[in-house]
Amino acid sequence: VNGLKKYFPVKNQLGQKSAFVKAVDDVSFKLYEGKTLGLVGESGCGKSTTGRSLLRLIEPTSGSALFEGKDIFKLKGKELREARQDLQMVFQDPFSSLNPRKRIGEILEEPLKIHNLGSSAERTEKVMDILHKVGLNVDHYYRYPHEFSGGQRQRIVLARALILNPKIIVCDEPVSALDVSTQAQIVNLLRGLQEELKLTYLFIAHDISVVRHISDQIGVMYLGNIVEYADTDNIFAEPLHPYTQALLSAVPKSSPTAVRERIVLKGEIPSPLNPPSGCVFHPRCPMATELCSKEIPVNKEARPGHFVKCHLY
Ligand code: SF4
Numbered sequence: 584v585n586g587l588k589k590y591f592p593v594k595n596q597l598g599q600k601s602a603f604v605k606a607v608d609d610v611s612f613k614l615y616e617g618k619t620l621g622l623v624g625e626s627g628c629g630k631s632t633t634g635r636s637l638l639r640l641i642e643p644t645s646g647s648a649l650f651e652g653k654d655i656f657k658l659k660g661k662e663l664r665e666a667r668q669d670l671q672m673v674f675q676d677p678f679s680s681l682n683p684r685k686r687i688g689e690i691l692e693e694p695l696k697i698h699n700l701g702s703s704a705e706r707t708e709k710v711m712d713i714l715h716k717v718g719l720n721v722d723h724y725y726r727y728p729h730e731f732s733g734g735q736r737q738r739i740v741l742a743r744a745l746i747l748n749p750k751i752i753v754c755d756e757p758v759s760a761l762d763v764s765t766q767a768q769i770v771n772l773l774r775g776l777q778e779e780l781k782l783t784y785l786f787i788a789h790d791i792s793v794v795r796h797i798s799d800q801i802g803v804m805y806l807g808n809i810v811e812y813a814d815t816d817n818i819f820a821e822p823l824h825p826y827t828q829a830l831l832s833a834v835p836k837s838s839p840t841a842v843r844e845r846i847v848l849k850g851e852i853p854s855p856l857n858p859p860s861g862c863v864f865h866p867r868c869p870m871a872t873e874l875c876s877k878e879i880p881v882n883k884e885a886r887p888g889h890f891v892k893c894h895l896y
């Protein structure tokens with residue numbers, strides 16, 4: 584993904600477009616086949632907008648997304664419909680994303696019908712197979728969503744995303760609504776399915792400790808920007824951006840001897856309608872200098888494969 588921007592126009596009192604909310608402002612990253620990129624940051628930083636733009640659930644303002652030799656952002660009509668089979672999304676809230684009036688079997692069969700795939704018998708077989716893959720069983724086929732727990736519903740949502748044999752799945756806070764032990768089960772299931780089906784994930788979460796165990800790379804987002812991007816181990820071993828350092832300082836230490844002072848950031852995230860000048864993080868940054876409010880830092884490769892947008896590097 585190269586230079587993705589998503590600006591939402593905002594209207595003034597006369598109904599004229601007067602400004603833009605820069606929800607995603609020039610974001611670039613790579614997804615490697617069979618791997619997971621974790622996108623983390625506080626709510627409103629542009630993570631979900633990035634994921635939705637990638638799948639064309641919302642229209643990107645500019646940028647490109649190369650996938651199997653084609654730019655996803657330019658696809659239309661039949662080509663877009665075909666690409667959509669390869670690109671699926673798992674939403675945060677398994678309670679609202681399943682139609683309460685439909686049985687699980689119908690819900691899972693629907694995407695196959697929409698894409699006109701297989702005979703009725705073949706579709707049923709496919710649904711049974713997917714139910715099994717996500718750890719549910721044949722009995723669940725005839726049940727309704729309300730008969731399931733949150734964790735089971737998230738399995739159903741995952742099954743629906745898998746039914747078309749996708750290659751890339753955008754998982755938008757897939758475990759945030761679940762209790763901690765169920766979170767671990769779903770993360771383990773996602774990892775198992777990734778291995779079995781060679782899936783590629785863009786895994787979105789506000790909690791960096793959640794993405795740690797599933798991500799090969801991590802991108803840290805702040806106010807529409809990826810401010811740091813590196814292999815997961817490098818992010819945890821040597822976070823470079825002051826914002827990442829603050830996020831990690833809030834994660835419980837892995838060993839009692841690990842020294843990490845809690846860094847408490849001042850203030851709230853500014854509005855993306857009126858972002859700060861220079862480095863967007865400067866009003867909250869404990870390391871900010873005069874330069875930071877004046878000049879936008881460029882994305883630098885500070886260590887091999889470790890990128891950071893900060894004047895300190
Ligand atoms: Fe902090 Fe300046 Fe780096 Fe921005 S550029 S993160 S304000 S030190």
Ligand code: MG
Pocket residue numbers: 626627630631
């Ligand atoms: Mg979100």
